[in-house]
Amino acid sequence: MGKSGLFDLEKHFAFYGAYHSNPSCAVLNFGFLFTIIHAVFYMCLDKKAGSLAALLCIACWVGASQLAHTLGFSLAWKVVLAAQLFCGTGQFLGHGIFEVLQIVFEYEPYPGFRTSVQAKIAAEIKEWQEKKQKKIS
Template identity: 40%
Template sequence: MAKPHGGGGGILDLERHYAFYGAYHSNAVNVFIHTLFVWPIFLTALLLLHVTAPSAHAATAAAAIYGAFYLTLDRRAGALAALLCFLCWAASGALASRLGFSAGWKVVLVAQLFCWTMQFIGHGVFEKRAPALLDNLVQAFLMAPFFVLLEALHKFVAYEPYPGFHANVGKLIVQARKKWKEEKAKKMT
């Protein structure tokens, strides 16, 4: 049976993307840490593009790619994610204009170091598993903002891209975590 809203397979398979990322984020404290710090990482990455990229449109292109990708995965949550991408782009552009290169890259450095440190603490202390980016850098970077948005929408308004989505991805996450634990146990013996 074909899955609605971007669940058909390949690069647009929301269930696969969500389950991949979700398998690395099963601890509630770690998910909360990511919810707080993933979007600031995105915003300051756009700020970095505004102040350092050779093309004046690099930040615009990055925000547009992320927003378009999220829209293709799920129209409703993707529209909200695309709006957040636009707001991050606008805020980072305003910050870049105000701060300039000298202060801008320093803000990026401090924010990125702090946010990444918090996420690694979340993984090391609470999740007790390396971050997803160590296994699939591109997928982790693309999915992180959308994953935390979907997690927040599900928690606060019981949002599902389609009926049964969370049940389906829950099964995939359990399978992926079981496989990871088995591989980890094999390495220990």
């Protein structure tokens, strides 16, 4: 004879089995794989800012997975397209915010980062100008 209430073992097993077969749980798919790759990439670039970017990537994957499950594919892709346009704008703004962090607050992932990047930018510009000049000549 089984116990009832809190001590009903069959009830707990049934709940566990139903919960873990629930399709609303996140599905590990190619989206998840690419999310992890991006998250690790950002963390390798810079531990502090990259960790934040990694958390945002994972949060976006979780949200997108839940959205796809809730809305279904036929509507979810339209919402995702709108989100991509919105997020593309956000990315543009994010790059601006990173520049503000560098210029106003003098944030650098490591000492000398900004000077090194500026020197590389100048070298790239010089190389492009030389290639352009060779094409004209």
